[in-house]
Amino acid sequence: MQRGLLLLTLLSFLVLCFKTGYGQPGTSTASGKKWWKEAIVYQVYPRSFQDSDGDGIGDLKGLLSRLDYLKSLGITAVWLNPIYSSPNDDNGYDVSDYRNIMKDFGTMADFDALLKGLHDRGIKLVMDLVVNHSSDEHEWFKQSRSSRTSPYRDYYHWWNAENGKPPYRYSLFDVAHDAWKYDSLTNAYYLHYFSQKQPDLKWENPKLRQEVYDIMRFWAEKGIDGFRLDAFQFVAKDTTYPAFPEGFEKSFVQYYAMQGNLHGYLQEMNKEVLSKYNVMSVAEGAGNSFTDAHNLVDENRRELNMAYAFEGVDIAKPAGYSLLHFKEVFSRWDSAFARSGWLSVFLANHDQARMVSRFGNDSPKFREASSKLLNTFILTMRGTPYCYNGDELGMTNAGFEKIDDFRDVQTLNEYRHVKNTGGDVQALFRRLQATSRDNGRTPFQWDSSANAGFTTGKPWIKTAANYRRINAASQEADPNSCLNYFRRLVQLRKENTDVLVYGNYTLLDKTNPAVYAYTRKDEGQTMLIVLNFSSANAQTRPGLNLSRAKLLLSNYKEAPLVGKEKTTLILKPYQAAVYKL
Numbered sequence: 001m002q003r004g005l006l007l008l009t010l011l012s013f014l015v016l017c018f019k020t021g022y023g024q025p026g027t028s029t030a031s032g033k034k035w036w037k038e039a040i041v042y043q044v045y046p047r048s049f050q051d052s053d054g055d056g057i058g059d060l061k062g063l064l065s066r067l068d069y070l071k072s073l074g075i076t077a078v079w080l081n082p083i084y085s086s087p088n089d090d091n092g093y094d095v096s097d098y099r100n101i102m103k104d105f106g107t108m109a110d111f112d113a114l115l116k117g118l119h120d121r122g123i124k125l126v127m128d129l130v131v132n133h134s135s136d137e138h139e140w141f142k143q144s145r146s147s148r149t150s151p152y153r154d155y156y157h158w159w160n161a162e163n164g165k166p167p168y169r170y171s172l173f174d175v176a177h178d179a180w181k182y183d184s185l186t187n188a189y190y191l192h193y194f195s196q197k198q199p200d201l202k203w204e205n206p207k208l209r210q211e212v213y214d215i216m217r218f219w220a221e222k223g224i225d226g227f228r229l230d231a232f233q234f235v236a237k238d239t240t241y242p243a244f245p246e247g248f249e250k251s252f253v254q255y256y257a258m259q260g261n262l263h264g265y266l267q268e269m270n271k272e273v274l275s276k277y278n279v280m281s282v283a284e285g286a287g288n289s290f291t292d293a294h295n296l297v298d299e300n301r302r303e304l305n306m307a308y309a310f311e312g313v314d315i316a317k318p319a320g321y322s323l324l325h326f327k328e329v330f331s332r333w334d335s336a337f338a339r340s341g342w343l344s345v346f347l348a349n350h351d352q353a354r355m356v357s358r359f360g361n362d363s364p365k366f367r368e369a370s371s372k373l374l375n376t377f378i379l380t381m382r383g384t385p386y387c388y389n390g391d392e393l394g395m396t397n398a399g400f401e402k403i404d405d406f407r408d409v410q411t412l413n414e415y416r417h418v419k420n421t422g423g424d425v426q427a428l429f430r431r432l433q434a435t436s437r438d439n440g441r442t443p444f445q446w447d448s449s450a451n452a453g454f455t456t457g458k459p460w461i462k463t464a465a466n467y468r469r470i471n472a473a474s475q476e477a478d479p480n481s482c483l484n485y486f487r488r489l490v491q492l493r494k495e496n497t498d499v500l501v502y503g504n505y506t507l508l509d510k511t512n513p514a515v516y517a518y519t520r521k522d523e524g525q526t527m528l529i530v531l532n533f534s535s536a537n538a539q540t541r542p543g544l545n546l547s548r549a550k551l552l553l554s555n556y557k558e559a560p561l562v563g564k565e566k567t568t569l570i571l572k573p574y575q576a577a578v579y580k581l
């Protein structure tokens with residue numbers, strides 16, 4: 001009898017879980033707990049991760065051979081940059097077939113093996129969905145440009161040339177910054193916010209939207225666990241193409257983001273696809289305001305789970321940043337999402353120069369400590385952390401010496417633009433050395449063998465010269481390495497989900513220009529995180545209640561010193577420490 005009761009209780013619990021949808025999309029439990037809030041996402045840039053066949057380009061088989069490494073990090077989800085068929089004008093962000101795998105990367109069988117290999121290790125897979133634009137080599141575009149009466153004409157944005165030149169639109173990647181490209185075949189211009197080979201899809205066309213949902217279903221049926229929606233804030237457009245004020249390109253996001261019926265499309269996508277699978281969704285870009293961001297991610301709206309806001313990651317561009325500003329931005333975003341919605345926390349990805357070179361200090365003296373400090377920040381904040389491959393090792397900027405070292409379409413076209421318009425090419429070059437996104441795309445530094453163990457061939461982009469000093473193999477052997485510190489941080493977050501994922505965040509010592517200190521607190525416990533962002537010793541202001549403080553983790557062998565008053569901590573350069581209070 002008792003066993004029957006137990007079984008019944010268990011059964012009703014399971015039914016409840018299913019109904020309330022712990023881990024189900026679009027629904028919430030009373031506490032709002034979700035697997036994607038608790039996820040620790042690791043971003044893999046497949047082109048540069050591991051090559052298996054010596055062609056100098058990373059591939060899926062290479063990635064497969066490194067799954068045990070991913071597992072050893074403790075991360076729980078992988079975000080994989082696009083792997084679909086593509087002519088690679090923008091390294092896969094120009095898709096020519098959404099249901100096939102890029103030849104350089106392998107086959108669908110490799111993909112299936114990858115998905116299984118990840119799932120076998122308890123790691124989820126989030127795929128990039130690039131549908132603001134396709135490649136100009138996609139069949140839709142080939143059809144679309146072939147005639148004005150093609151059934152695919154309305155899959156893209158066209159402006160007939162007999163109506164004169166279309167109102168100016170800024171392109172982020174075009175040599176002339178012009179987003180309208182004239183096509184003589186039908187005497188019309190097509191719109192491309194990115195490169196000429198990335199024509200924008202017309203979301204205003206319901207047929208196009210259904211095509212996208214079909215593609216999403218195709219991947220969701222395969223069992224993937226989420227979508228990262230590339231450049232999605234730009235998809236909706238005013239198809240009367242009104243003129244924008246002169247100089248609008250300086251703040252083009254205000255004109256391009258969150259236009260038209262974008263939320264209608266997202267609600268439709270949620271209803272048609274996202275709500276039907278156990279997948280998470282994250283949009284690149286969060287619009288222009290907190291209201292925009294909330295409108296994307298608040299649960300009752302049934303659109304997306306979270307978004308990447310750029311304000312934090314953009315702080316260091318291009319001239320460096322002040323810690324006061326950094327603290328202010330991250331604290332403001334946290335408080336705006338304290339009660340509803342959910343954030344992504346990141347300091348780097350494949351569109352940024354390396355985290356330690358931008359936000360830390362990549363000199364030999366401070367590289368290790370400062371990259372550990374930055375990872376401490378990412379992994380102790382509220383919001384889902386996204387860690388970019390190589391940052392667990394403290395990989396640095398590439399040290400490119402000439403323009404030929406660069407590969408990125410945006411970088412190279414900007415260089416050509418400045419050259420063509422008589423600008424200061426030298427100044428631009430220096431800026432690119434520090435900020436080009438190619439800095440974050442160099443081969444993963446596995447070991448000290450040729451090309452860092454990434455390839456036996458010639459890598460598609462130069463390997464950073466410091467790979468003999470900075471690589472995974474040497475860090476495996478060192479218990480105090482960046483890599484092993486990263487693993488401890490991941491473990492700490494996983495063991496303290498309630499406080500580190502869901503707990504409240506409070507900024508302390510707001511005006512301290514060197515130390516970032518905050519607490520994370522839930523009903524049961526409080527954690528204190530102190531981060532010295534400077535290259536000198538620094539002290540927190542008096543007032544910390546350290547009476548019961550227990551050090552859980554620090555990036556130095558020695559714990560921070562406690563000041564005489566017993567309410568301050570004295571930190572070494574770039575020292576990071578996490579306490580239980």
Ligand code: NOJ
Pocket residue numbers: 090093130194230231284350351
């Ligand atoms: C954002 C992606 O992260 C970036 O790499 C790409 O170039 C643009 N969107 C265009 O797809």
